[in-house]
Amino acid sequence: MTQRPQLPQAGGVLAGIRAMLPVLKPSERRVAEAVLSRPGWAIEGSAQDLAAAADVSRATVVRTAQRLGYSGLPQLRVLLARDVGRAGSESRPEGAGVSRLPAGPTRTVLDFCSSVVESLQALTTLLDADDVDHAVTVLAGAQRILVGGHGVSAPVAAEAAMRLSAIGHPAEAPQDALDQEIKARLLSQADACLLISGTGATRSTVAVAQSARAAGASIVALTGFHGSPLSKIADVTLTAGFGGDSLQEELRAPLRIPQAVLVNALVQAVADSDPARALAARDRVLEVVGDAFTDQPDEIGTG
Incomplete structure (x- = not known):
């Protein structure tokens, strides 16, 4: 039910x-x-x-x-x-902004930006405070974090893993679907699995969740809809929503933008839960980043 x-x-x-x-x-x-x-x-x-x-x-x-x-x-x-x-x-006056522009590239770009704003407003109304607190507690307390996502959710998963690692919470986001499932099964009760899926019904992502559940790891899901198969397996689900009215609109709606914003917000909340740990990790990250640059112009390719 x-x-x-x-x-x-x-x-x-x-x-x-x-x-x-x-x-x-x-x-x-x-x-x-x-x-x-x-x-x-x-x-x-x-x-x-x-x-x-x-x-x-x-x-x-x-x-x-x-x-x-x-x-x-x-x-x-x-x-x-x-x-x-x-x-x-709260709307803009009639005839202002985008509505005055003729059809064309500029109108398309500004219309898309407006849809992003609307999707972010929807995100703030869909989030439940208790669920957010639960998700942050799970991620902050995990010994290690496996981040999973397939298709257009994969880049969001990769960013989540990178940013979590950068604040001192070891995370990885394997790109191969089978690799994700195997590593989920090798998690422990001290670990967490963060899964990102627009529909919450992607077969490969649900399989990763089932493997993580079998391993005893805690599962946090980020989806676009309530009541998805993924949410029924996860310990806590955060619904990002999107501007479309059907699953068919998922690929053309700016769904991944609110998901990416939510990921970054969660990372910030996890960092705030242990500021000293996050600061120490960021210091080490900046040392690596600093070494990646060169002051020698002749070492930079001109091609």
Whole structure:
């Protein structure tokens, strides 16, 4: 049974609905997508209006609201109205900024930047304080940390391992899927496994989690959705969310940016948990970095 999510913070209703899409039944998903596509209309519409729009029964509309974590449709509508009104009061004046630009490369770049800002705002509303504290405690107390991620999550995993090591918490992020699974199985109860997956359903990443679980290691998962297969194995899951409304949009949405930001934020929190250890490690890292540079211009290639 999927655990009901906590009520979202201000501004987090739509992000929370998006994060729940993969675990909803098809009929429930149609209701959720109707709300996402027309939030203003959903606030004013009745349960029967939503039912007609999603081609489901009124009971399905009520059940969907409850699956999303609300006591019923009235509570969902009230909190959605709060968020829609809040977004309107914080938006830029009509005709300002991006909206005045013609279609073209500049508009595309600025539109993408705007979507990144929105995805980061969604991230802050999806994070649960207790889950963040738990994740930081696990990572800070681990003897060693295995970081796993496949496909477009692999670069985020590599950065996480590098930054954790740089603050004195030994971490590695093998690139080969089988190597990740083997090293996960060789972890101990004193170790931790940090897994990064947009969907939380990648077969190879779930296999690494299962191996880490069999080894007795603690598991921290970073995903884009609630209720994923990975989150059911992990000790704690942090949901980053993203700007799209479906799994099909994952590759073109800026999902990895909020994940990368979250990784760096976690590393900072781990460093703050033991400042002396982090400072000593950074001093040694800077010694290595300093040795990597040369003051001799003639040693630098000109080709």
